[in-house]
Amino acid sequence: MAAPQGYPLLCLENPLLDIQGVGDEAMLEKYGVKANDAILAEEKHMGLYEDLLQNHDAKLIAGGAAQNTARGAQYMLPENSVVYIGCVGKDKYADILKETCEKAGVHTEYRVDEVQPTGKCGVIITGHNRSMITHLAAANEYKIEHLKQPHIWALVEKAQVYYVGGYHLTVSVPAVLALAEEAATNNKPFVFSLSAPFIPQFFKDQLDSVIPYVDYLIGNETEALAFSESHGWGLTDIAEIAKKLTTLEKKNTQRPRIVIVTQGTLPTVTAVSTASGIETKEYPVHEIPKEKINDTTGAGDAFAGGFVAGIVQGKSLEESIDQGQWLASLSIQELGPSFPFPKQTY
Numbered sequence: 208m209a210a211p212q213g214y215p216l217l218c219l220e221n222p223l224l225d226i227q228g229v230g231d232e233a234m235l236e237k238y239g240v241k242a243n244d245a246i247l248a249e250e251k252h253m254g255l256y257e258d259l260l261q262n263h264d265a266k267l268i269a270g271g272a273a274q275n276t277a278r279g280a281q282y283m284l285p286e287n288s289v290v291y292i293g294c295v296g297k298d299k300y301a302d303i304l305k306e307t308c309e310k311a312g313v314h315t316e317y318r319v320d321e322v323q324p325t326g327k328c329g330v331i332i333t334g335h336n337r338s339m340i341t342h343l344a345a346a347n348e349y350k351i352e353h354l355k356q357p358h359i360w361a362l363v364e365k366a367q368v369y370y371v372g373g374y375h376l377t378v379s380v381p382a383v384l385a386l387a388e389e390a391a392t393n394n395k396p397f398v399f400s401l402s403a404p405f406i407p408q409f410f411k412d413q414l415d416s417v418i419p420y421v422d423y424l425i426g427n428e429t430e431a432l433a434f435s436e437s438h439g440w441g442l443t444d445i446a447e448i449a450k451k452l453t454t455l456e457k458k459n460t461q462r463p464r465i466v467i468v469t470q471g472t473l474p475t476v477t478a479v480s481t482a483s484g485i486e487t488k489e490y491p492v493h494e495i496p497k498e499k500i501n502d503t504t505g506a507g508d509a510f511a512g513g514f515v516a517g518i519v520q521g522k523s524l525e526e527s528i529d530q531g532q533w534l535a536s537l538s539i540q541e542l543g544p545s546f547p548f549p550k551q552t553y
């Protein structure tokens with residue numbers, strides 16, 4: 208049952224099941240992928256998923272970047288704080304995703320596609336590298352008509368903060384823009400993640416149509432560099448890129464644009480446009496001993512979860528970033544993008 212008062216945080220993106228197995232150079236070569244990458248699957252990748260399951264002892268893990276972020280935010284927020292929206296198929300994989308969300312206290316409002324199976328993300332692990340090959344399938348069938356149904360749109364209106372993963376720009380830009388406009392019109396924060404270098408590279412126009420609505424823009428260092436490159440900025444310094452991102456057109460002038468770039472173990476860089484100019488800052492990560500690191504998949508998703516939880520709680524930028532670093536440090540000590548139970552408190 209949906210909470211009658213709604214959920215303070217509403218997230219939208221692509222629900223995916225991760226199929227994660229250990230591979231080697233030969234496997235990367237076989238599928239023509241880089242050791243560290245995130246791409247959309249082509250015809251030549253379709254055999255990967257069975258290959259992982261049959262020959263690489265693959266694990267099935269609930270994934271989908273913003274769905275991870277939704278679980279992460281709920282981890283830090285009071286009960287019934289988060290609703291997640293996306294499209295799944297009519298299969299057992301969708302049941303696994305829904306159950307994982309429910310166990311984490313995240314309410315889901317999936318569109319269920321009658322034809323396509325639930326989307327999957329094949330993850331080839333080689334050492335500390337992760338190559339992610341996503342077959343969106345049903346996740347690609349999200350429709351704005353689903354969002355505009357009265358009972359779903361009521362949740363949109365009741366939400367106080369929006370989080371959209373950039374991966375959704377390959378699916379339904381109208382749905383992203385509908386949330387973005389609702390946020391801007393009512394002066395509610397709109398948080399957006401760049402998600403992967405291929406988004407600024409190959410979905411530049413879609414991205415540029417959403418940027419004016421973004422209050423908090425989150426990305427990692429490679430995504431920031433990809434943005435600079437695809438926009439012909441000629442900038443390679445992360446702080447400079449972050450600064451320039453704050454100056455792009457903004458619809459809601461009641462909120463400054465805040466850009467947050469994470470860089471793995473290096474400090475997180477922020478840029479904020481203020482009346483007296485653009486301020487940049489660095490925030491150290493929560494260091495953990497190497498031997499405690501289990502799996503860094505989804506570190507950025509977890510960071511975004513802790514961060515956006517802070518925004519929902521009305522915390523300062525400093526505190527929200529520190530919450531992000533804290534949650535990311537917990538997540539990388541677990542397998543896949545998950546969080547320790549019993550719950551730890553910040």
Ligand code: ADP
Pocket residue numbers: 426427428469470471472475492493494495500503504505506507508510531532533535536539
């Ligand atoms: P992404 O997963 O999107 O590439 P990052 O690699 O930048 O994102 O990681 C996001 C955040 O996760 C970092 O800002 C940091 O807080 C945390 N993190 C990642 N790797 C480590 C690590 N080895 N030790 C501690 N924190 C880490």
Ligand code: MG
Pocket residue numbers: 427470471
């Ligand atoms: Mg990284």
Ligand code: MG
Pocket residue numbers: 402427506507508
């Ligand atoms: Mg990331």
